[in-house]
Amino acid sequence: MLSKTIAKDMKNASATRRMFEEGLELKKKYGESNVVDFSLGNPMIEPPEEFNKIVSDLAKSGRKGTHRYMPNAGHKEVREAVANYLNKKGYFKGLTFENVTMCVGAAGGLNVILKTILNKGEEVITVAPYFTEYMSYVKNHQGKQVSVDAAEDFSLDVKAIGKAVTSKTRAIILNSPNNPTGVMYSKKNLEDLASMLSEKESKLKRDIYVMSDEPYREMVYRGNFVSPASFHKNSFMVYSWSKSLSLPGERIGYIALNPEMKHKDNIAKGLAFCNRILGFVNAPTMMQHVLPKILNTEVEEKYYRYMRDYYKGLHDPLEKCLKESGYVFPSPQGAFFFWVKCPMSGNNLEKGEKEFIETVKNKFLMLLVPGSTFGKAGWFRLAYAVNPEVVESGCKKLREVAKHYRIY
Numbered sequence: 001m002l003s004k005t006i007a008k009d010m011k012n013a014s015a016t017r018r019m020f021e022e023g024l025e026l027k028k029k030y031g032e033s034n035v036v037d038f039s040l041g042n043p044m045i046e047p048p049e050e051f052n053k054i055v056s057d058l059a060k061s062g063r064k065g066t067h068r069y070m071p072n073a074g075h076k077e078v079r080e081a082v083a084n085y086l087n088k089k090g091y092f093k094g095l096t097f098e099n100v101t102m103c104v105g106a107a108g109g110l111n112v113i114l115k116t117i118l119n120k121g122e123e124v125i126t127v128a129p130y131f132t133e134y135m136s137y138v139k140n141h142q143g144k145q146v147s148v149d150a151a152e153d154f155s156l157d158v159k160a161i162g163k164a165v166t167s168k169t170r171a172i173i174l175n176s177p178n179n180p181t182g183v184m185y186s187k188k189n190l191e192d193l194a195s196m197l198s199e200k201e202s203k204l205k206r207d208i209y210v211m212s213d214e215p216y217r218e219m220v221y222r223g224n225f226v227s228p229a230s231f232h233k234n235s236f237m238v239y240s241w242s243k244s245l246s247l248p249g250e251r252i253g254y255i256a257l258n259p260e261m262k263h264k265d266n267i268a269k270g271l272a273f274c275n276r277i278l279g280f281v282n283a284p285t286m287m288q289h290v291l292p293k294i295l296n297t298e299v300e301e302k303y304y305r306y307m308r309d310y311y312k313g314l315h316d317p318l319e320k321c322l323k324e325s326g327y328v329f330p331s332p333q334g335a336f337f338f339w340v341k342c343p344m345s346g347n348n349l350e351k352g353e354k355e356f357i358e359t360v361k362n363k364f365l366m367l368l369v370p371g372s373t374f375g376k377a378g379w380f381r382l383a384y385a386v387n388p389e390v391v392e393s394g395c396k397k398l399r400e401v402a403k404h405y406r407i408y
């Protein structure tokens, strides 16, 4: 028997997953090549060739103790490699291994942080549109999600965020480049946010944390990435190699604390404890051992170049097609998403969006995710973690949809 809460949450569960399942049905009925599935952000390119060799060499080495339990925060030499990497890349100054916790992907990391810092009923701000699962993560740890709309260009609306901060606010989750918009936050935008948060911290006499979720930071096509964790002292950086090395099934990532965070050593101990009690225990050991052999090497550089070129090769024709067909969307600087206004009539955003998504699915055999899934109705997300052929037939369908809705 399902718990009442889970039964209810599953019913309202992510439209993304539902779309994925409906996509499988449609493909069975109409043939794989006739359905364009832009619903899931699941990297389908292979990890670096060298990755398989490193894993296989590790397995063959038969080093004693490799598969044992370890300190819950992860292997010291791996945490050291991550700390050195982040200092070298200029994200932090003076980060040491004590303030790096290896975790089970970004999803695991975010849950571990929330478990560590949230008291019951405390508020966590998310910026809409937001990654759907933030809702569940906050709820998992008895927090209350407070959603603030992004600015019109999908940057951070610092004034609106400031208004939403209360004596119960404990954290704000940021994601740059963003899922679903692809927008990246600028240095100025993040400086403004940090100064507003510091003022609120002094006024309210409480720590307010930035949780910077950055799994797409290597996937940038325009401009330079700046980490939202580098500005406000009380910041967590959450990273995973799910997208950058195309390893989502391996569940490997880390949490790094801004070296200027207050009480950071205590917080780091809390993270290690929560990693264990949430049942993750520790991040997968083999994957941890692979990392020092890839970070800061030519393998990493070469792969990031290849991965960026691959996705940019899909991004460019899609952007051209969307522009030429008259769709309205912010120009994404990174990740593998377009966030597009539904070309529908009427003022009822939910109803119009639903009608649009259903029509596109049933009449044009194309799967898109409705904006309401991300906390903002009237839009859709197009994820292009797909093959080039899918983009080619997708562009044709997008043009037909535009004609159908007379927006061209």
Ligand SMILES: Cc1ncc(COP(=O)(O)O)c(C=O)c1O
Residues within 6 Å of the ligand: 041, 104, 105, 106, 107, 108, 131, 175, 179, 213, 215, 239, 240, 241, 242, 248, 253
């Ligand atoms: C914004 C965002 N955060 C976190 C995650 C979870 O990633 P991971 O596989 O590292 O747990 C995803 C996955 O799609 C994501 O888009």
